[in-house]
Each structure stands twice: as structure tokens, then as C-alpha cells.
Amino acid sequence: MAEYERHEYDVIVIGAGGAGLRAAVEASAAGASVGVVCKSLLGKAHTVMAEGGVAASLGNVDERDSWKVHFADTMRGGQYLNDWRMAELHAREAPDRVRELEGWGALFDRTPDGRILQRNFGGHAYPRLAHVGDRTGLEMIRALQDHGIHQGMDVHMEVTVTRLLKDGERVTGAFAYDRERGRFRVFHAGAVIVATGGIGRAFRVTSNSWEYTGDGHTLAYDAGAELMDMEFVQFHPTGMVWPPSVRGILVTEGVRGEGGVLRNSEGRRFLFDEIPEAYRDQTADTEEEGWRYCQGDPEARRPPELLTRDHVARRILAEVAAGRGSPHGGAFLDIAWIKDHVEGGAEHIKRKLPGMHHQFRELAGIDITEEPMEVGPTTHYVMGGVRVDAETQMSTVPGLFAAGECASGLHGANRLGGNSLSDLLVFGRRAGAHAAAFASERGPGSLDMEEVEAEAARLLEPFRRNGGGDGNPHQIQHELQSIMQDKAGIIREADKLGEALDAVRALRRRAQRVPVSGNREYNPGWHTWIDLHNLLTVSEAVIRAAAERTESRGAHTRDDYPGKDPAWGGMNLTARRGADGEMTLERRSIPEMPDELKRIIEEQG
């Protein structure tokens, strides 16, 4: 039997973004020994890219706000497919989680009376996003990191987990390799938290970095857990479209919160042309009213640019399809126009959106205080993920917890901007606390060394393939991205989804034959081959669920079923591995909401 570097912890956390770090801090505070395992260096996770802010009903800017309004907004945004208990916990606990972060050194922009300033964002009834310029994610991850490193946790950087290890039904460890040497590590733990983020790299145009390959989703699925709501992939309406090398990089919704407007090539604010029924009463009638809203007039209603992300993304695509797009196939996002209407002019824009100013100046040679930006939809976030218990974040597999983007439930069919940063604080903390408690009650469990050996053999097998395979792992990944983008992207239909499923199966067969060259040290080709299993698994889940849901709702749009179907309105879809090894889908009725919560939704309209 081979020797492996072995580590023992009460809790291991896979992923060191906001959710992972928050979970690790909580588990450490509960007295657990904690190992954090992350694919990149500490502090580099995609949370740093979150720009707009963290949603919490502090009520500092508009005191009409409360957890109830936040709850109702989240449910409306999610088209009522959300796990209502998660939405309730999230809305109730987010304010405390934000305040707690200040106690760890995070700094947010202030109101004139010295409290945390909050900004407008799509789908939120009141200014709700605590923020610091447009680098809120960096502020949060740095605060968690700088607090976390003094809590006694170990951090295993540039280490990738490929499989969860089980003792009977229960998860008791993880198998991993380190990027630098390609050596294997075995982690033995009383409980495991996956907090690995999203799946954006399954698509061609994405705001996600190379890390977001659906690892936690797939680790959990392979361990027997259920994935839920995988048909709901959020395409953020405003990604950069030019130059080609930066296509997909995020342009924060904060631009629109500060008064940025979307125009087509004719200069028309096309979003006024179509307002969804559910938001008609809350949307401004005129451009003038929309601008007053952005300036904080409590009587004004929000501009249509701040409608939900799914709607705005589809409307941009429609303008491009109608021949009214920008030169590089997007729409124009103009913040420069507010210069003449605010104190400070261009300096005001730079102060509110320093990251955007820097990003466009450096990468596109554009001064956003002078010119409009060209923007178009980019794959941003997956609402779907591991199905978890609302209170504890434990999956259906004992000892396995999930938090943040790789968990499901809070966001339903569509996530509101700002709700992911609050999600990862609220549910990262819960996952950490309950994982620590689980580990303490149940002890370490045992590891199955046969499972360890089998995983090591699986990972090394492609080095022994001599030719015969078709292409290389990078090519397979690129083909998958094109298939997902073109056939399972923003607008879907049955035929294309069928083709996509066939194509993904064919790619999986190719991945099983493709050889990997070189050795185990820092080998990007081998790493991509390892990632392919995850990407193919989450892609299959997205396609199957998208084909099954014969309606359009939230982020899921079917060309062949353009309307909402009330029968689907009470149903989540889950995917799990069946007895025959194939992915099987199940329809789950959403449990009846308690009267108290129903009343809140009715009161909030």
C-alpha cells in the first residue's frame, strides 16, 4: 500500500471563499480542530470579485426595511421555489452577520450619521446592500482571512479534493492532490463542509475563474447526496464583451444602482419597453423617476435597469438579436451621464465605482466617466447545488455539509444581487457550527483504505494511456463550454437540450480514453482532466433538469414553453445517482409555507 500524507481534523472545509472561511471560523470557535483545503492561495477565491455589496436589512438608509421585506423580496426574486425556511433564516440573521464582520475589522462605507451605508440593487425594495465602493467581496474575504488565521485553523493551499471518503453511509474524509508536486493527501475528519462555489467554467462566457468547475457539487453527488435546482443558472446581464480576452468579466450591478442606464444602438432605454407583471407596481414610469430613486428619493420607484438579472439579461439578448446591439454584440451601459447631475461629477463616479473605472481603463482603454461601457450577459452563478437541511446545512449524507454557492435552496429560481454575500455569511456560520457539533457527537469514524487506493489509481490511470484518445483534456473542456453555452445557455428548448445531453455523454466517453502527458508536478493538462469529471457531472445535471422543467421561470427560459406553469411553481427538481449509476431526477413538492410567512408575502405585495 502506498504512503500518503495524512491529516486528521474534527472538521475539514473544502474551499476558502467567504462561505468556507466563515464556516471554518465558526467551527474553530466551537472548539473543533479545522483544516481548510483550497485550490488557490488563501484570499484569492472568487469572493474577491463580488463588487456590489452584502444584502442585510439594517434599515440604516430607509428605516422601512426589515427582515420581512428582505424575506419577501428574496422569495419573489426566486419565484417562490426557494426553501422558505432558508430564506427566513437568511433575512433574519444577515444584519447580525454584517455587524459581526465589522467586529473583525471589515470597513463599510458610512451614512452621514456614521452607520453602515446601504445601496440600491435589483429586486431589493429598499437600499439594502452594505458595501465599500465596488470591492465589497475583497473587504469581506480579507476580514475573514485576517480574523481566521488567528483562530488556529490549518490552511492547505493549492490542494484540490477529488473524492470524499466514506465510512458506511457517513462522510469521514477526503482525498486530494497538491498542485505543486502532484502528491496525494488523505484527510480524515469527523465532518466535511463543501464550500467550493459555482460551475461557471462549464460555459464559454463566464465571470468565474478557472477554479469554478463544480467540484463541491460533484464531490457531494458522488458521495450519494442530492443536487437540487440545477436548471437555474444565473446569467448576469452585464459582463464585459470587448476586448475578447476579457469577455465575461463582471461589470457590477452597482453601476446601475448608482444610476447607470442601459441603451441600445439607437440610444433608447429599451428596458422601459417591457416590465414583468410582478414588478410593474415597483418600477418607475419615467426616466426622471428612476433617477430620483437612485438618488434615494423614498417616494420614487426603481428604474427598470434594476429589475431582476434574468429579465435584464434576456432583454439585452433580444436587442442584440433585433440588430440594435453595440458593435461587439452587447448593449451600452452608461454611467457617464450622471456627471452633470451629481456633486463632484466624474470624481463622484470614480469614488463610487473605483474598481470599474480601473478595470475599463486598464483592460479596455475606456474611461467610464466619459464613455459608455459595452456589456452583455455572462454566466455568473448557479442557484442549484447540494440539497441541504435549512437549519444545519447538512446534506442527505450524514457528516457532509454544504454552504454558499454550492448549496441550494435560498435563491430558488433566481438569486438577487447581494444575497450571495449574505448567504455565505449566514449559512457558512451555520454549517461550521453544525459540522463541529456533528464531529464532536459522532467522533472521527474510520477511513476505508481500499477507497483511498481506488481513487489514487483512478487519478493516475490516464498517464498510462498510450494514444488512442481523441484530443486532449483542454479541447474536451472547450467543446463542453461551447455545448453548454449554445444549447443549455440563456434560452433553451427541448431539441437543443437533447443534443446537449448526447454531446455531453460523448465527451464523457472521450474523457475516459484521452491520455495525459507529462508528469504529476504542476501539470495543467492533468488537472483539467481531473476537473472534467466535475464539469461533465454538473453539466449533465443542468441539462437534464432544464429538459425536465417544461416552463419558463426565473433564470430558466424555455423557448418552447415561454410561460410559467403553476404546476411547476410548487416543485423542485433533484438529481442523484441511481442504482444503475445513471443520474436520475426526482420532482419534489415544496412543503406548505407557515401562515406567518404567507402573511408576510401578502403584506409586502
Place this chain on the structure above:
Amino acid sequence: MAEVGFEIWRGDAEEGEFRSYTTEVTEGMVVLDAVHRIQAEDAPDLAVRWNCKAGRCGSCSAEVNGMPRLMCMTRMSDLPTARPIRIEPMKAFPRVRDLVCDVSWNYEAKKRIKPFRPRPPDDADGSWRMQQADVDRVMEFRKCIECFLCQDVCHVLREHGEHERFIGPRHLVHAAALEMHPLDTETRTRELWEEGGIGFCNITKCCTEVCPEGITITDNAIIPLKERVVDDVFDPVRRVLRTLRGGTEEKAP
């Protein structure tokens, strides 16, 4: 655009060499795009660290034509292409492979700085009141993306290898962010002098020049910290006061 030549350092911790590559450069490309293209076409095993590709995570630090830069924020159109573009790993840290170096020392050095310790909350709900002007004073320091380019360029680390005795500009910025944080009550001046080696900095301002976030490291962070250190550690009046209050006797620094 055109075919452009590159010389990229290839090797491991022990040995290595510059190898030549050419690749097609098109409009809007940054150096990291070119490296990825070379990786895809000619060098599938070329090791490079990167992440966000938008100048926000600070992973893809390297030296481009001798200048410490983020590869994702260095546009090809800003570089002369008459001669090959030379890319190598940062020099102040041990090499791992190709463009990747071992920056783990930075994480250890940071751990040694005393953490944030806030004053008690101002309001019953656990929140604090702060003015925007007070927050703005440290915002500059909190923009740091931990790319470690300032550490790389600092001669105390780069030329003299004083990693054991000097925490470097990045961590002085971190210390400044804590010391000037409107809520912080901790004092770190003695440690900055004795363990942080702040005296090693002789204000050449190279760190400020390479900072991709435009942080005025020397003027706004290090010099004010040096002043605080002088006040706290060396000021004879304060020293007497401290002794009278029962503080420990100062060692000659």
C-alpha cells in the same frame, strides 16, 4: 496584429533557463493571455498561477521585462515588441516551477502581526459609529490585493534576503491599516520595530511604484508608522511615563 516573441523562464527550484516562444497577439490581449496561448499551443506543462484575470485577486504576479507586474493587467499593446518579451517569476521568493514561486512566507509573516482589537460597540445592537472620513483614511490600505509585488521589488527582501528580520511593505501596509483603523485599540509599534524590522526601510519608494492598486505605500503607510514607532519606542518623555505607570523597562533598540 502580429507574431510576438517571448522568453519565458522554465525550470524548478534547482535550475532553469529562458526558453523562446512565439505566439499571435491580437487586439486587447494582456500578457497572461499570451502565456495561456503559449501554454495551449507549445508548452502544455508551463506552470503559471492565476485566478480572476481582472486585477482583483493578485495571483499572477511575475516580472515582465524586469518589472514586477500583474500579468493580467499588463496589456501587450503597452510593451515594445521589437525584442522578445521576457517573463520570469518574482525574485524575492523561492522558485517552485516556471513562473510560480513559493509565497508562503508572506502568510507566516502576516500571522505574527497582532490582530485587530476593536473598542466596545457604540450601539446596543453591536454596531459602531464611524465617519466616512475616518474610514477613508485606511481604505487605501485595504485595497491591497496581496499580489506581493511590493515585497518582490523591496531591496531588503530581494537583494538582502532579510525575510527573517523584515516583514516587508505589504505587511507594513497591513499594520498601518490596523493601527489607523478607527476602531482598533491595539498597539503594535514595539513589535514593528523589534520583529517587523521597520527600521530596515530606507524609503526608496520602489514598492509604491510597482503597486497595481496605486497604494502610496511609503508616504501614507510606512512613514506614519515610523513616526509612531519613534514616538512610542524612543520618545524619552513617553518612556518615563510608561516606566512610572509600571511598564516594562525598555531595551536599547
